[in-house]
Amino acid sequence: MLTLLCCLLANPTAExxxxxxxxxxxxxxxxxxxxxxxxxxxxxxxxxxxxxxxxFVAEILRRQLMPPWLPGDGGLPVHDxxxxxxxxxxxxxxxxxxxxxxxxxxxxxxxxxxxxxxxLPPGTVTVPLKEPFSIPAExxxxxxxHHQDTWTFVMPLENDEPMHVQGVGWSTAAPAAIHTVTLxxxxxxxxxxxxDYDPRVGYERDGDLDQDISGSFGALGVGLSxxxxxxxxxxxxxxxxxxxxxxxxxxxxxxxxxxxxxQLVPADPSGSRSVIPVVTGLNRVRLDAGQADYTEEDRFVLxxxxxxxxxxxxxxxxxxxxxxxAELPSGEERVLMDIPEWDAHYRRPFVFRNVQSLxxxxxxxxxxxxDNSDANPRNPYDPPEDLRIGRRTGVVCFTLLGAGRSETESxxxxxxxxxxxxxxxxxxxxMRTPIPPTPTP
Amino acid sequence: MPTQRFAHVLTCVLMLSGLAGCSGSPxxxxxxxxxxxxxxxxxxxxxxxxxxxxxxxxxNAMAPDxxxxxxxxxxxxxxxxxxxxxxxxxxxxxRDHASxxxxxMPVIVxxxxxxxxxxxxxxxxxxxxxxxxxxxxxxxxxxGSVNNLYGSVGNRRVNVTEHHLRDAIRSAAAEEAVVPSRxxxxxxxxxxx
Numbered sequence: 329m330l331t332l333l334c335c336l337l338a339n340p341t342a343e344x345x346x347x348x349x350x351x352x353x354x355x356x357x358x359x360x361x362x363x364x365x366x367x368x369x370x371x372x373x374x375x376x377x378x379x380x381x382x383x384f385v386a387e388i389l390r391r392q393l394m395p396p397w398l399p400g401d402g403g404l405p406v407h408d409x410x411x412x413x414x415x416x417x418x419x420x421x422x423x424x425x426x427x428x429x430x431x432x433x434x435x436x437x438x439x440x441x442x443x444x445x446x447x448l449p450p451g452t453v454t455v456p457l458k459e460p461f462s463i464p465a466e467x468x469x470x471x472x473x474h475h476q477d478t479w480t481f482v483m484p485l486e487n488d489e490p491m492h493v494q495g496v497g498w499s500t501a502a503p504a505a506i507h508t509v510t511l512x513x514x515x516x517x518x519x520x521x522x523x524d525y526d527p528r529v530g531y532e533r534d535g536d537l538d539q540d541i542s543g544s545f546g547a548l549g550v551g552l553s554x555x556x557x558x559x560x561x562x563x564x565x566x567x568x569x570x571x572x573x574x575x576x577x578x579x580x581x582x583x584x585x586x587x588x589x590x591q592l593v594p595a596d597p598s599g600s601r602s603v604i605p606v607v608t609g610l611n612r613v614r615l616d617a618g619q620a621d622y623t624e625e626d627r628f629v630l631x632x633x634x635x636x637x638x639x640x641x642x643x644x645x646x647x648x649x650x651x652x653x654a655e656l657p658s659g660e661e662r663v664l665m666d667i668p669e670w671d672a673h674y675r676r677p678f679v680f681r682n683v684q685s686l687x688x689x690x691x692x693x694x695x696x697x698x699d700n701s702d703a704n705p706r707n708p709y710d711p712p713e714d715l716r717i718g719r720r721t722g723v724v725c726f727t728l729l730g731a732g733r734s735e736t737e738s739x740x741x742x743x744x745x746x747x748x749x750x751x752x753x754x755x756x757x758x759m760r761t762p763i764p765p766t767p768t769p
Numbered sequence: 770m771p772t773q774r775f776a777h778v779l780t781c782v783l784m785l786s787g788l789a790g791c792s793g794s795p796x797x798x799x800x801x802x803x804x805x806x807x808x809x810x811x812x813x814x815x816x817x818x819x820x821x822x823x824x825x826x827x828x829n830a831m832a833p834d835x836x837x838x839x840x841x842x843x844x845x846x847x848x849x850x851x852x853x854x855x856x857x858x859x860x861x862x863x864r865d866h867a868s869x870x871x872x873x874m875p876v877i878v879x880x881x882x883x884x885x886x887x888x889x890x891x892x893x894x895x896x897x898x899x900x901x902x903x904x905x906x907x908x909x910x911x912x913g914s915v916n917n918l919y920g921s922v923g924n925r926r927v928n929v930t931e932h933h934l935r936d937a938i939r940s941a942a943a944e945e946a947v948v949p950s951r952x953x954x955x956x957x958x959x960x961x962x
Contacts (some may be wrong), residue, residue: 370824370826382960383958383960384958387922466929469928476928504826581829581830582832650873703918705921707792708927710930
């Protein structure tokens, strides 16, 4: 009776839901990943797929764990939005709790046809992994405790000329195991040098190179196999570059060989601007085991006009929430990204539907709340351990991808960002001293 | 204990209906075609049953640790069974799953949910460490999680730092009390028949 009441409240004007009315919701929000070749561990394409997991799926939906979507309601509209409207969530849960009724028993329940993978645009360059690599069956303890389940590969491009790229993609043989791929172009053999120190295929570290943060040249996440910049923006890969690719994976209990490849979608550079990264965040975190509800923020004042096209958040799972705001010189405050429940597993880039034009003098404020207690169910360590970690590129941070009005202004923005992040990490400068003013170029 | 009494009555009913072996314990066939009566045996026998599912990501992620627990049980002279709590799982898929996840223990499909109901399993993976009694029944020494890989459903840690099942097996094999004897398992719900 209660379930029926819930159904009526969620869908007051219609008949109680059956598979025929629920299937479109599943097709829209679940089928992209929950298919045989998708990122999810089991398919959700037919009535039986849901019916025999109805309590589990209802619980996952009730706890907002699926569909995976990090931004809260307060942020700006972005492409590839996977959020599920509450009314549809309620209807799906109510239908599952009602025993997942098929409806018309005379007709066999329909099966959802999963969406076709998007065709690669003409001229796309595919760069495969050069050597075989397998994701291990379970996490291997390694010497870099903060880089576990992370592996980096150097993929030579052998390009004589600069490459102009509007989109990046990743095709994988293990979609259920790989959760984040971040890219960086390297024309100074820094990735190769790191690779040389590790005798294995690839190397066991993150993909950052010195002050350059991985993801500056694009990123992919769970269920997001391609990232496209809006028209008018592109990445410029210098001649004779390597792609340095950081894979974050989640072992699935058995070894998974990869036959993966990067795809580079070409751009027409005429009338288009080259995208650069601006980073704001914390580059040193000291949290005692058990320390909860710790909040800190970073501020960065833009020295030039900056057109932001995308944001890539980064954080370990001691981080519970993060928020990025822009205070414009006019006094307007804009929430660029608000993530009330951070989960590193679902890290991905967010490409804004509308380019965010931020004038010089805009203050970017990134705010992070961390919890290193056992009350944080995602705490990587049980029991919690002291967290002492520093990275010049940012331990918890936002990478904003965008462009200045000119190449010179872009360079100024990038240099100021690196200078600020680097200076905060220098010895003898306490973390919460006021940020020094951005240097005048 | 009322639960055990109920289980005993249920076993008798199942025996009368032909689902249970001649000793009164359910008899099930593993993925190699071998017949097993997991809850029967000599008094004092150590038996470990882990409920699993071929497509539960939480159970699958723990497969290497379950395999290690199986080896430790066998080395301690006990018996270990992996039980898929699915009613519609073909044998071929079970064999394929065991091969891909390198599982060496007997794998049983509990199609009628006999063991699920007898032991009261609720999720996969959920482990039971049992001791066969003098009267042919069994005592549950441990029931619960395999390890602490998951802090809750959807919240996975990087490393396993506590091996709950293997600790319980070691205690049971050493004839010591298993403490704690219950731990909440996080996993995929078993949809009962």
